[in-house]
Amino acid sequence: MPKPNKKNARTQSEAPAKRPTAAGWDDTSILKVARKSIQALKPYVPGKSIDEVRAKYHPPEITKLGSNENPLGGSAKVMEAVRAALPRMSLYPDGASRELRQALADAHALAPEQIMVGNGSDEVLLMIAAAFLNPGETVLVSENTFSEYEFSGRVMDGRIVKIPLKGMRYDLAGFRKRLRRKPKLVFLCNPNNPTGSYFTHAELEALLQAAPAKTLVVVDEAYGEYADAADFPRSLELLKTHPNLIISRTFSKIFGMAGLRLGYGFAHPLIIRECARVKTPFNVNLLVQAAALAALADADFRARSIANNLAGRTFLDAELKRRGLEPIATQANFICFRVPRPAVDVCEDMLRQGLIARALRSFGLDHWIRITIGTPDQNRRFLGVLDSVLK
Numbered sequence: 001m002p003k004p005n006k007k008n009a010r011t012q013s014e015a016p017a018k019r020p021t022a023a024g025w026d027d028t029s030i031l032k033v034a035r036k037s038i039q040a041l042k043p044y045v046p047g048k049s050i051d052e053v054r055a056k057y058h059p060p061e062i063t064k065l066g067s068n069e070n071p072l073g074g075s076a077k078v079m080e081a082v083r084a085a086l087p088r089m090s091l092y093p094d095g096a097s098r099e100l101r102q103a104l105a106d107a108h109a110l111a112p113e114q115i116m117v118g119n120g121s122d123e124v125l126l127m128i129a130a131a132f133l134n135p136g137e138t139v140l141v142s143e144n145t146f147s148e149y150e151f152s153g154r155v156m157d158g159r160i161v162k163i164p165l166k167g168m169r170y171d172l173a174g175f176r177k178r179l180r181r182k183p184k185l186v187f188l189c190n191p192n193n194p195t196g197s198y199f200t201h202a203e204l205e206a207l208l209q210a211a212p213a214k215t216l217v218v219v220d221e222a223y224g225e226y227a228d229a230a231d232f233p234r235s236l237e238l239l240k241t242h243p244n245l246i247i248s249r250t251f252s253k254i255f256g257m258a259g260l261r262l263g264y265g266f267a268h269p270l271i272i273r274e275c276a277r278v279k280t281p282f283n284v285n286l287l288v289q290a291a292a293l294a295a296l297a298d299a300d301f302r303a304r305s306i307a308n309n310l311a312g313r314t315f316l317d318a319e320l321k322r323r324g325l326e327p328i329a330t331q332a333n334f335i336c337f338r339v340p341r342p343a344v345d346v347c348e349d350m351l352r353q354g355l356i357a358r359a360l361r362s363f364g365l366d367h368w369i370r371i372t373i374g375t376p377d378q379n380r381r382f383l384g385v386l387d388s389v390l391k
Contacts, residue, residue, distance in 0.1 A: 059354030070256035081294035121263030149187035196330025
């Protein structure tokens with residue numbers, strides 16, 4: 001009888017598992033490993049950066065009005081606070097952001113237990129979804145709005161239901177009709193990005209009164225500090241009587257801190273507690289915490305930002321109307337308007353002259369442009385460039 005071959009002595013079950021080839025993954029193999037729910041996700045489309053435009057077109061001057069940043073830059077007090085904190089950068093920050101949450105509480109007459117903070121409001125939205133959304137549960141969002149609401153729902157395998165805008169405004173009556181689906185989350189943007197339109201206190205209150213107790217209504221007020229309409233929602237007042245309301249805000253806009261990334265949310269203490277379970281350790285870094293404390297104390301910078309925005313809003317609205325470009329009445333720090341040819345082409349032509357605006361194709365609005373309200377000089381330059389490319 002022949003001797004067994006030692007090389008073949010292992011049974012098939014004992015054979016080493018196959019490994020990916022040296023060539024790496026291909027589309028078929030990676031999809032077998034990746035979560036199925038994320039296949040519907042589309043990467044976020046940011047506005048053009050100054051470096052990107054400089055490298056492509058080499059314009060002599062670049063004016064960035066495509067990402068709704070504060071045109072006044074950052075507060076000098078914030079910059080000084082960051083410099084003062086730099087020697088401590090080798091130390092971990094306070095993981096609970098206690099001093100920052102207390103300062104936010106003091107500024108808004110709330111308790112620190114009602115406040116969460118995150119690495120931008122994007123993380124705040126994602127923490128809410130991670131804490132409360134189970135696979136297959138319904139998430140209501142609007143069409144033609146900030147994409148991170150849909151992202152937060154889909155990444156947790158939620159079922160997304162979209163409600164169209166009505167007259168370029170959020171249709172809160174349409175949202176109320178969809179409440180029969182018993183959604184777990186409702187995401188609202190007020191004022192809406194990218195249209196700048198808003199819904200009223202009465203509309204929001206009616207939705208909250210109709211919402212099931214287990215439906216969380218998230219109102220993103222990233223641009224709320226710029227709103228001056230008399231009937232703009234008094235959301236903190238509604239928070240007292242509706243424990244399923246969550247309010248999201250940011251330091252990126254009025255505070256001029258977009259590059260530092262800090263968002264925050266107001267909610268019932270028990271909602272905050274559950275969101276804390278999914279928070280990553282030290283999600284708000286030491287320099288950002290120091291910057292935010294200084295920003296909250298700089299009322300003069302906020303007042304100047306609001307005054308500049310109001311003057312620019314009035315000026316640009318009138319000038320765009322004079323050109324027949326149908327601007328939407330805005331309560332934000334940007335204006336959305338219609339152009340006679342595809343917006344991506346108009347914006348590309350403006351890029352060649354160093355003017356960065358935002359074409360709204362990624363929002364589902366192919367003939368619309370969003371322009372940040374800038375300083376007087378920036379606004380005049382924008383109009384000059386726009387005129388030249390629309391001739």
